[in-house]
Amino acid sequence: MNPKLKFKVRRAGLIALQFFKDSPDGNLFIAEARRHIPFAIKRVYFINNLANAKAVRGRHAHRRLEQVLIAVSGSFVLQLDDGHRTQRVLVNDASHGVYVGPLLWHTMTSFSYDCVILVLASEWFDERDYIREHDVFLQAVMTSRRQKPM
Numbered sequence: 474m475n476p477k478l479k480f481k482v483r484r485a486g487l488i489a490l491q492f493f494k495d496s497p498d499g500n501l502f503i504a505e506a507r508r509h510i511p512f513a514i515k516r517v518y519f520i521n522n523l524a525n526a527k528a529v530r531g532r533h534a535h536r537r538l539e540q541v542l543i544a545v546s547g548s549f550v551l552q553l554d555d556g557h558r559t560q561r562v563l564v565n566d567a568s569h570g571v572y573v574g575p576l577l578w579h580t581m582t583s584f585s586y587d588c589v590i591l592v593l594a595s596e597w598f599d600e601r602d603y604i605r606e607h608d609v610f611l612q613a614v615m616t617s618r619r620q621k622p623m
């Protein structure tokens with residue numbers, strides 16, 4: 474990932490972790506809440522066993538949840554859609570995560586065989602926070618823009 478990557482979709486951003494290259498004794502990556510990560514972390518989960526090249530994950534947005542997605546190993550393609558613009562990002566750098574804010578439709582595909590995705594989340598799991606239908610998502614974006622400029 475280019476550390477200067479610019480996001481044209483709203484409510485997304487690049488997150489630089491603290492990084493020590495302890496070569497030849499490995500690399501050390503650090504993510505501290507409210508320091509490197511722009512929210513207090515309430516939940517951590519990770520996804521592995523992505524050997525199926527046709528796997529598709531995500532395909533939803535959240536109403537309030539904020540997350541940072543990090544490819545701690547390997548790579549995947551993250552497709553983002555803020556309701557107005559779309560952007561495709563190759564996530565392939567353990568020293569940088571992608572901030573995925575509320576009302577951002579996200580889909581993950583093209584996982585490398587060794588891909589492991591670590592996700593830092595601002596809230597405990599709540600299925601009611603999910604928007605799993607794209608037309609409901611577009612409606613939520615429109616309603617939100619009427620209420621406050623984002």
Ligand code: TYD
Pocket residue numbers: 516518520529530531532598
């Ligand atoms: P989902 O968030 O849809 O996965 P992805 O975005 O990676 O495709 O979650 C898949 C299933 O796992 C869904 O039934 C909800 C459940 N789940 C939990 O119970 N707790 C969690 O913290 C997460 C992330 C998912």
